[in-house]
Amino acid sequence: MKSSLSTGKSLFLLLLSSLLVLNAFAQDSRKIINLNKDWSFQKGTNSTVERINLPHTWNAFDVMDDTPGYYRGIGTYKKKLVLKPEWKNKKLYLYFEGANQVTEVFVNGKKLGSHIGGYTGFRIPLSGLKFNGTDEVSVKVDNSYNENIAPLTADFTFFGGLYRNVSLMVLATAHFDDNQYGSKGVFVRGENVSQTNAEVLVNGNLVNHGVAKKIIVTSVLTNANGKKINEVKFLTSAKANQTIAFQLPKIQVVNPILWSPDHPYLYQTTTKLIDYQTGKVVDEVKTTVGLRFFSFDVAKGFFLNSKPCKLIGASRHQDFAGMGNAVPVDLQVKDVELLKDMGGNFLRVAHYPQDQAILDACDRLGILASVEIPIVNEITESVAFTANCKVMQLEMIKQNYNHPSVIIWAYMNEVLLRMRHADNAERKQQYLNNIEKLAQELEDLTRKTDPTRYTLMSNHGDVNGYIKAGLVKIPMLVGWNLYQGWYGGKSEDFGPNLDKIHQQIPDKPILVTEFGADVDPRIHAFAPVRFDKSLEYGMLYHQIYIKDILKRPFIVGAAVWNLADFNSETREETMPHVNNKGLLTLDREPKNTFFLYKASLQTKPFLKIGDGSWKLRSGVANVNENKVIQLVQVISNTDTVELFANGQSLGRKAVVESTSNWNFPFKDGVNQIKAVAISKGIKIEDNAIINFVVQPFNFKDGQEFKQLNILLGSQRQFIDQQKQEVWLPNKTYENGSWGSIGGEIFKPKGNSRQSYGSDKNIKGTTNDPIYQTQLIGLDAYQLAVPKGKYEVTLHFSELVGTGASNLPYNLDSLIATNKEVPEQRIFDVFLNDKQVIEGLNLSATYGVANAVQKKFECVVTDDKGIKLVFKNIKGKAVLNALQIKQIK
Numbered sequence: 001m002k003s004s005l006s007t008g009k010s011l012f013l014l015l016l017s018s019l020l021v022l023n024a025f026a027q028d029s030r031k032i033i034n035l036n037k038d039w040s041f042q043k044g045t046n047s048t049v050e051r052i053n054l055p056h057t058w059n060a061f062d063v064m065d066d067t068p069g070y071y072r073g074i075g076t077y078k079k080k081l082v083l084k085p086e087w088k089n090k091k092l093y094l095y096f097e098g099a100n101q102v103t104e105v106f107v108n109g110k111k112l113g114s115h116i117g118g119y120t121g122f123r124i125p126l127s128g129l130k131f132n133g134t135d136e137v138s139v140k141v142d143n144s145y146n147e148n149i150a151p152l153t154a155d156f157t158f159f160g161g162l163y164r165n166v167s168l169m170v171l172a173t174a175h176f177d178d179n180q181y182g183s184k185g186v187f188v189r190g191e192n193v194s195q196t197n198a199e200v201l202v203n204g205n206l207v208n209h210g211v212a213k214k215i216i217v218t219s220v221l222t223n224a225n226g227k228k229i230n231e232v233k234f235l236t237s238a239k240a241n242q243t244i245a246f247q248l249p250k251i252q253v254v255n256p257i258l259w260s261p262d263h264p265y266l267y268q269t270t271t272k273l274i275d276y277q278t279g280k281v282v283d284e285v286k287t288t289v290g291l292r293f294f295s296f297d298v299a300k301g302f303f304l305n306s307k308p309c310k311l312i313g314a315s316r317h318q319d320f321a322g323m324g325n326a327v328p329v330d331l332q333v334k335d336v337e338l339l340k341d342m343g344g345n346f347l348r349v350a351h352y353p354q355d356q357a358i359l360d361a362c363d364r365l366g367i368l369a370s371v372e373i374p375i376v377n378e379i380t381e382s383v384a385f386t387a388n389c390k391v392m393q394l395e396m397i398k399q400n401y402n403h404p405s406v407i408i409w410a411y412m413n414e415v416l417l418r419m420r421h422a423d424n425a426e427r428k429q430q431y432l433n434n435i436e437k438l439a440q441e442l443e444d445l446t447r448k449t450d451p452t453r454y455t456l457m458s459n460h461g462d463v464n465g466y467i468k469a470g471l472v473k474i475p476m477l478v479g480w481n482l483y484q485g486w487y488g489g490k491s492e493d494f495g496p497n498l499d500k501i502h503q504q505i506p507d508k509p510i511l512v513t514e515f516g517a518d519v520d521p522r523i524h525a526f527a528p529v530r531f532d533k534s535l536e537y538g539m540l541y542h543q544i545y546i547k548d549i550l551k552r553p554f555i556v557g558a559a560v561w562n563l564a565d566f567n568s569e570t571r572e573e574t575m576p577h578v579n580n581k582g583l584l585t586l587d588r589e590p591k592n593t594f595f596l597y598k599a600s601l602q603t604k605p606f607l608k609i610g611d612g613s614w615k616l617r618s619g620v621a622n623v624n625e626n627k628v629i630q631l632v633q634v635i636s637n638t639d640t641v642e643l644f645a646n647g648q649s650l651g652r653k654a655v656v657e658s659t660s661n662w663n664f665p666f667k668d669g670v671n672q673i674k675a676v677a678i679s680k681g682i683k684i685e686d687n688a689i690i691n692f693v694v695q696p697f698n699f700k701d702g703q704e705f706k707q708l709n710i711l712l713g714s715q716r717q718f719i720d721q722q723k724q725e726v727w728l729p730n731k732t733y734e735n736g737s738w739g740s741i742g743g744e745i746f747k748p749k750g751n752s753r754q755s756y757g758s759d760k761n762i763k764g765t766t767n768d769p770i771y772q773t774q775l776i777g778l779d780a781y782q783l784a785v786p787k788g789k790y791e792v793t794l795h796f797s798e799l800v801g802t803g804a805s806n807l808p809y810n811l812d813s814l815i816a817t818n819k820e821v822p823e824q825r826i827f828d829v830f831l832n833d834k835q836v837i838e839g840l841n842l843s844a845t846y847g848v849a850n851a852v853q854k855k856f857e858c859v860v861t862d863d864k865g866i867k868l869v870f871k872n873i874k875g876k877a878v879l880n881a882l883q884i885k886q887i888k
């Protein structure tokens with residue numbers, strides 16, 4: 001019995017092979033035609049129709065202006081389809097890789113399909129086509145708030161539009177199929193992978209829209225050089241309109257070359273549908289295959305191919321400066337390349353599935369990935385919300401299943417952050433139960449759909465809350481978004497906090513799925529403090545976090561929040577509408593913090609003058625001196641560094657926690673900095689040229705006076721990148737020097753105390769930090785400048801008053817926004833005894849948080865210099881910033 005069966009099988013295979021050889025070149029497989037070019041677009045229903053190319057969003061610019069909010073509504077895209085007559089007997093589909101967030105597709109006026117959710121792909125079958133050049137597709141996209149679609153709220157901008165590729169799929173009547181979840185219908189995975197053996201499993205669905213036929217499914221595994229390793233086949237009969245699920249025999253691989261971050265080796269499967277009768281290949285899907293095995297250990301961390309491998313990297317949002325989420329694929333791929341260059345091996349694709357190109361790049365570069373659906377902050381307790389979440393989860397898994405880089409599927413981020421029904425205990429409990437139920441259902445669905453990966457939920461710092469809500473026990477891994485030293489506490493609390501969480505939850509591997517501090521690269525501080533947004537604070541914060549993460553084996557992985565700055569409409573702060581926690585800027589310029597990770601993670605010798613990108617600096621000289629000592633930080637993974645100032649060695653210093661800090665003697669003008677290190681016998685160096693403006697402490701007659709730009713109520717430096725001006729912190733007046741007389745520093749009230757100065761968006765400027773701090777109730781400002789003619793500009797902004805917006809993401813305590821009454825202040829200003837401002841009623845005349853400038857000229861003829869005197873009529877006078885220029 002056994003032998004006759006196997007003889008039969010061999011005979012069949014023999015027949016099949018000869019048939020395949022005969023017809024190996026007869027191909028009629030799928031065509032994917034990119035449709036990105038030349039669409040018409042109309043925002044809403046009344047605006048003018050524009051010609052655009054995809055990717056496209058209608059929110060690229062309206063998120064950047066001073067008006068709150070951005071367009072959330074309908075946009076309609078139209079395009080003529082150029083269809084070849086020979087495609088009449090094919091199956092045609094449109095494939096949308098992503099459209100935010102509800103999409104309806106019409107062809108020749110007839111609705112052919114729709115899709116819910118902005119971050120996964122979907123396929124729409126075409127029908128009713130004329131093939132005469134008049135076929136027109138019309139796509140209605142809507143990014144309005146919808147209580148049944150995740151995300152409901154989040155700290156990122158929900159850009160609307162057809163923002164990923166759209167293509168036309170021309171398929172034979174029999175083809176691989178997954179209409180429902182937008183995948184290609186072919187699923188490939190490695191199983192029983194070890195150093196010596198592996199099996200490759202290919203399964204999927206096919207559909208036959210033609211007459212009944214016999215179909216052969218084959219899959220060939222090739223190595224990275226294209227050499228065939230093995231082939232498997234399967235014969236089936238498909239009736240008309242039948243869908244068949246297939247599972248090919250396992251492909252054996254002996255001594256597989258394993259995929260890993262250091263060696264991301266990719267095999268490939270080419271899976272074909274062959275018409276048995278004609279021998280024609282009717283469909284073909286190529287899939288890269290990475291063979292690897294992994295596990296998470298609660299105490300020892302993550303293991304890849306039996307070797308310990310700490311997951312460390314960053315999260316990524318998909319937007320880019322000036323483009324919103326409509327970013328060309330090659331620019332997106334650069335993000336993964338930058339992460340790799342940084343030494344990262346882990347990408348948290350947050351908070352939603354992203355372009356396929358991202359995971360393709362992860363596969364190619366050896367970055368392990370976690371992907372999640374966008375349930376953020378809260379849920380809606382509705383059948384529709386649950387159903388939509390489940391479809392998103394299935395789409396995410398099925399569309400991204402074949403990427404070897406993916407090791408984790410996730411589904412909720414800080415779901416208890418926006419607690420609903422907080423004032424009704426019973427109702428709140430019901431809400432919590434519903435969250436738990438949704439989590440469990442998504443967990444079960446995920447494990448059933450893909451038992452080869454781990455599951456994850458990311459929580460905010462309320463550890464007890466998540467335990468109590470039953471959410472910690474559900475996923476296989478638990479992620480914590482921790483911001484000690486940012487939203488609350490001190491950075492030093494981070495490590496002990498990790499130990500506490502580990503003790504509290506001893507049975508679940510822990511990831512730090514978020515940590516970060518805002519860094520506005522225009523801001524510097526030599527006494528950095530939380531919320532000042534300085535690069536220097538960011539460096540201190542990340543140094544502590546890196547150390548604490550690396551030394552704890554039970555932290556299986558960590559992802560910096562965020563790889564790059566990203567748009568978040570509701571944020572105000574120093575760069576309104578942008579979350580500045582990126583290691584890179586919105587246009588992907590590295591900040592020093594990026595180099596810090598590079599030095600900490602990369603094994604190749606690395607050396608960088610950290611402040612090299614801070615090309616324009618300034619500082620106040622000591623009395624009677626013409627130089628300024630300022631910190632220069634060299635970021636490196638070598639043991640020691642030698643630093644040169646304008647060609648002269650300053651000596652050699654040890655590198656501690658990836659940095660060596662130098663008191664650099666800056667002279668006025670051009671300064672050359674060179675850092676040199678020897679690592680593994682190889683000399684590496686970095687050079688920087690920094691233009692330094694020495695501001696005299698005491699002015700002398702005849703001395704050239706440069707422009708002086710002063711921030712009041714602030715200890716930071718601010719660089720106006722457009723004007724190339726450096727703003728220095730104020731000081732109190734000393735004889736013969738310059739500074740303020742009297743006054744106190746503005747301190748925000750209530751929840752806004754979480755900011756440095758005010759966190760209000762100052763309208764009428766992009767240099768918000770110039771206006772966000774101020775001195776209140778000052779008596780005078782005096783500058784003992786040399787004789788000459790000057791232009792004096794006073795910068796004001798009322799910082800107290802309604803319109804106050806508080807940080808939307810204070811994770812420690814979400815105190816409701818308190819409406820503030822605008823401060824009433826009326827004051828006069830005298831410039832060298834001459835009244836220049838009379839009865840300035842700041843809030844009444846200019847409102848709250850508007851940039852106000854008052855410019856005056858004065859001539860200094862004696863050694864008294866410039867003196868501004870402030871006289872209160874009502875309330876207390878303020879001054880936010882001051883600018884003095886000598887004029888001819």
Ligand code: GCB
Nearest residue numbers: 155413414481514579581809
């Ligand atoms: C978080 C959120 C993330 C925010 C981040 C922040 O915990 O998960 O979406 O962007 O904090 O910067 O506040």
